[in-house]
Amino acid sequence: MMTVVQLTRRFGGRAAIQDLTFSASEGEILGLVGPNGSGKTTTSRLLAGVLEPTTGHLSLYGRSPLRDAIEYRALVGYLPETAPAWGELRVREQLMQWAAIQGMPLRRSLLQMEWVLGVCGLEPCLERRIETLSRGYRQRVGLAMALLSNPKVMILDEPTTGLDPLQSETIRETILRLRQGRLIVIATHRVEDAEGLCTRLLVLHQGRLVADGTPDELRRRTGKTETLTAEIRGRRELVRERCRSLLFVEAVEVGGEEEWVRVTLRHRRGTDIRADLFRLAVREGWEIRELREERPPLTRVIASLLGGST
Amino acid sequence: MIWKREFLRALFQPSYALSAAVFTAMTGLNFWKQVHDQSGQDVTLNLLLFGSLFFWVLVLLWVSVVTLRTFPEEVRSGTLELWLAAPVREWELVLGKFAAVWLLIVLGTLPLAVYAPLLRWAEAQPWPIPWGEIWTALSGLWGITGLLAAVGMAVALVFETPLPAFLAVFSAGLLLFFAESFVPFRSTEAPRWGYSFMLIQQAGDWSRGVADTRSLVALATGMAFFLFLSVRLLQLKRLR
Numbered sequence: 177m178m179t180v181v182q183l184t185r186r187f188g189g190r191a192a193i194q195d196l197t198f199s200a201s202e203g204e205i206l207g208l209v210g211p212n213g214s215g216k217t218t219t220s221r222l223l224a225g226v227l228e229p230t231t232g233h234l235s236l237y238g239r240s241p242l243r244d245a246i247e248y249r250a251l252v253g254y255l256p257e258t259a260p261a262w263g264e265l266r267v268r269e270q271l272m273q274w275a276a277i278q279g280m281p282l283r284r285s286l287l288q289m290e291w292v293l294g295v296c297g298l299e300p301c302l303e304r305r306i307e308t309l310s311r312g313y314r315q316r317v318g319l320a321m322a323l324l325s326n327p328k329v330m331i332l333d334e335p336t337t338g339l340d341p342l343q344s345e346t347i348r349e350t351i352l353r354l355r356q357g358r359l360i361v362i363a364t365h366r367v368e369d370a371e372g373l374c375t376r377l378l379v380l381h382q383g384r385l386v387a388d389g390t391p392d393e394l395r396r397r398t399g400k401t402e403t404l405t406a407e408i409r410g411r412r413e414l415v416r417e418r419c420r421s422l423l424f425v426e427a428v429e430v431g432g433e434e435e436w437v438r439v440t441l442r443h444r445r446g447t448d449i450r451a452d453l454f455r456l457a458v459r460e461g462w463e464i465r466e467l468r469e470e471r472p473p474l475t476r477v478i479a480s481l482l483g484g485s486t
Numbered sequence: 487m488i489w490k491r492e493f494l495r496a497l498f499q500p501s502y503a504l505s506a507a508v509f510t511a512m513t514g515l516n517f518w519k520q521v522h523d524q525s526g527q528d529v530t531l532n533l534l535l536f537g538s539l540f541f542w543v544l545v546l547l548w549v550s551v552v553t554l555r556t557f558p559e560e561v562r563s564g565t566l567e568l569w570l571a572a573p574v575r576e577w578e579l580v581l582g583k584f585a586a587v588w589l590l591i592v593l594g595t596l597p598l599a600v601y602a603p604l605l606r607w608a609e610a611q612p613w614p615i616p617w618g619e620i621w622t623a624l625s626g627l628w629g630i631t632g633l634l635a636a637v638g639m640a641v642a643l644v645f646e647t648p649l650p651a652f653l654a655v656f657s658a659g660l661l662l663f664f665a666e667s668f669v670p671f672r673s674t675e676a677p678r679w680g681y682s683f684m685l686i687q688q689a690g691d692w693s694r695g696v697a698d699t700r701s702l703v704a705l706a707t708g709m710a711f712f713l714f715l716s717v718r719l720l721q722l723k724r725l726r
Contacts, residue, residue, distance in 0.1 A: 226570040228724045250573040260564030264499060273491050277572050321568070 177201050178223075178329065178359055183232035185218055192218040194383045196232070200359055200376070202328065205351070207374030208363040209478060214380040216363035217257060220333040223361055224254035236329055250278070253327035257334045257363075259318030263307030267298055267317055270306060271324060278325045292320040296350055312343035319350060330354065333363045348373055367474050379481050387481045395471055398480040401426055401442040403470035404449060410462040412437050418460060422452050436465065488574070488582025493589050496555050506594040509548040516540050517601050531602055532619045536627065536693035542663065542686075545595075549631050550655040552590055553638030556583045557720075558651040566723070576720045580713055584639060591631045599624060619695030626692025629705040630685055634659050636712035643719040663689075 183196040193215045200206050208216045221227045222234065225241040225248050234241055239248040261270060271292065275285035293299050296316045301309060306317055315335065322330055335351065336344040344366075351360060351373055364370055370377055370391065377394060379387040387394055396402070408415055412430055415437045419428045424447040432438030443449045450467065457464050496502050520534040535541075560566040569579055602615045638655040645651035663685045688701045 221567075224571045226567055226724065246573045246575065249571060252571065254568075254571040256564060256567045256571075258564050260568060262495065262565060263563065265495070276487055276491065277574060279573065 177237050178361075179233070179235050180223075181233040183219075183222060183234055184230050185215075185222055185227060186230045191383050193222065193229075193380075196380075196385055198378060198385065198388060200361070202357055202359045203355065204376055205355055205360045205362065205374045207370045207377045208361065208380060209365065209370050209377050210380035210386075211482065212365065213382075215383040216365070216380060217333055218383075219380070220254075220256075220331050220361065220363045223329075224252055224331045225249045226254070250325065251328045253322035253325060253330045255315075255318045255322040255330070255332045255335060257337070259315045261306045261314060261317055261321070264305060266303055266305055267309075267320075268302050270317065271320060274321050275324055280325065288324055288326060292323050295323065295353060296320040297346065310343075312339050312346070315339060315343070315347060316350075319347065323354065328358055330358060330360045331363075332360065334365070335362060336364070336366055336369055344368065367478075370478075371474050379478055381482045391474055391477075392471075394481065395474075395477050396445055398477050399472065400445055402445055402447075404441045404443065404453070405466075405468055405470055406439050406441070406453060406464055407432065407436050407466040408439055408457065408462045408464055409436055410460060414460070415439055415462070418456055419453070422449055422456065423447075424449055440470075488578060489585035489589070492555075492583050492586035496552075496586060496590055497593075499555075502552070502555070502590060505548060505551045506590075509544060509594055510597045512544050513541060513598060514601065516544065517605075521605060530619070530694070531605075531616055532623050532693055532695050535598060535601060535620070536623045536689070542689055545627070545631060546634065546656060546659040546663065548594070549591060549634045550638060550652050550659060552587055552594070553635055553642055553655050554648050554652055555590075556587055556639050557642050558646060558648045561646040562648060570724065577717045580639065580716045580720060584636060584713060584716075587635050587639070588628075588632050591635060592628050595624065595627055595631070598627075616695070622695045622697050623692050626688065626697070626701070629702065630688060630692070633685070633705050633708045633712070634662070636709045636716070637662060640712045640715040640719060643716055643723075 178200045180196055180198050183193060184191060185193040196215075196219065208219055210216055218227065222229055222241075225245065228242060236248055236251050239251060241248045265273070268289075271289050272285060275288060280288065293302065296319050298313070298316055298320055301313055306314060309317065315338075319332070319335065322332065332351070336347050339347065348369065351362070354360065362369060362373060374391070376388070376390055378385055379394070387397065389397070416428055416430045416439070419425060419439055419441055422441070422443075424444040425441050426444060427442040429440040430437055431440075441449065441453070453467070454464070456462075516538060517535055520538055524534065557566065560569065599620060602620060606613060606615060637658050641654045641658045642651040645654045688705070691698055691701060
């Protein structure tokens with residue numbers, strides 16, 4: 177449904193985005209991640225139809241932002257970075273006026289408004305002026321505006337920046353609720369958003385796409401091994417010896433208490449040794465009380481994809 | 487729809503009410519001073535109302551302030567990005583904002599029609615009020631302010647923060663008003679169309695209650711040109 181081919185955007189002689197190519201479909205939460213100046217906001221603004229590309233193609237359900245500008249923009253709900261709003265208006269006025277600008281008939285506006293107020297938790301401040309609201313509530317107003325026309329695609333630029341952890345969590349929960357039946361694109365530099373929200377990440381660096389995949393796929397692309405940690409009741413030396421004989425295991429470390437041995441297995445990237453470990457435990461009569469995959473933090477993964485620079 | 491939204495939003499803003507009140511008070515004082523200074527002389531009421539240079543400088547200042555409501559404030563608050571992402575054509579936005587600003591200016595200049603009856607009431611003399619001339623002059627004023635607002639919108643789109651935008655709009659208005667001092671067709675041999683574009687000449691004609699269709703055509707042409715320019719400048723924002 178969203179197709180981006182060789183998208184390039186220049187500001188003067190400098191390319192903010194260069195040869196960006198990807199496609200995405202509904203149900204996905206696509207994260208645009210990368211350091212400051214990597215082109216996240218420019219990409220968001222291009223996808224929202226605010227900016228026109230210098231070269232390349234972009235389409236949503238076959239609509240182009242250049243040829244079918246109005247139809248294209250009607251498909252998109254956009255929340256800019258600072259969640260701007262007309263501060264002197266009350267929340268109700270803002271949403272009603274925004275619905276009218278979107279060309280919605282009054283009856284539908286009222287129904288949609290009721291829905292977005294519920295989804296975004298704005299009922300308590302319906303009659304309050306936007307300039308008197310907290311940063312978190314203003315962000316919710318911006319989200320409500322982006323959602324008002326029930327768009328097929330939502331572009332959210334830094335939706336949780338400047339919010340406290342509780343407010344961020346509320347916004348994240350709201351975004352997750354909205355995922356059904358639509359594509360959501362989030363530009364973010366917050367790892368919590370990328371990790372907790374996004375089903376797929378596009379890593380940008382200096383305007384270029386350097387990686388594209390789910391968070392787990394990106395983890396697998398960095399580093400040669402993966403790590404599995406288990407707590408096993410068994411004889412320490414025997415556990416070490418038997419585990420070392422498992423296929424794809426490259427290193428074994430043991431530690432922990434006398435009775436329960438904590439074993440850390442480094443195995444080849446892209447392999448899954450959990451089933452083999454279970455079978456071994458059954459064969460040797462061991463008990464397993466904990467088994468978990470150690471995943472490197474996403475920040476480190478992204479930094480590694482960017483060649484160490486963040 | 488956009489014009490209605492913009493008009494109502496601005497109408498209930500304290501900044502508009504304050505600037506309109508200051509404009510009304512200053513033009514009222516100016517009128518009173520003109521009446522006082524020129525008592526006993528053979529001067530028409532219209533010239534007392536609309537004929538002073540100070541009056542037109544006030545108009546220019548006020549139009550510059552009201553025009554800031556169009557785009558510089560949207561840029562400052564970041565809401566221009568919302569407009570650019572909305573399913574609205576650039577010309578719809580420009581025309582909507584222009585209509586709202588023009589209507590605000592017309593509304594703010596309506597109290598000028600009350601000065602003559604007030605003067606008659608204060609003097610307690612039953613002289614006839616020249617309504618025809620007053621309305622002709624007001625129509626001219628609205629035409630000129632319409633052109634200034636269109637120029638203001640185009641200039642304000644270039645300057646993205648309110649203060650430089652205000653100064654630029656005011657300077658552009660001054661230039662249009664006093665173009666006569668700079669252009670070569672100042673002499674009596676100047677072509678008639680050139681004369682029609684000189685706002686100070688137009689202001690003088692309208693103030694005397696003289697309506698000239700060439701002036702109207704010139705104002706309408708000027709407005710159309712600067713509105714078109716505003717649309718193009720807004721479209722350029724997608725490329726910048």
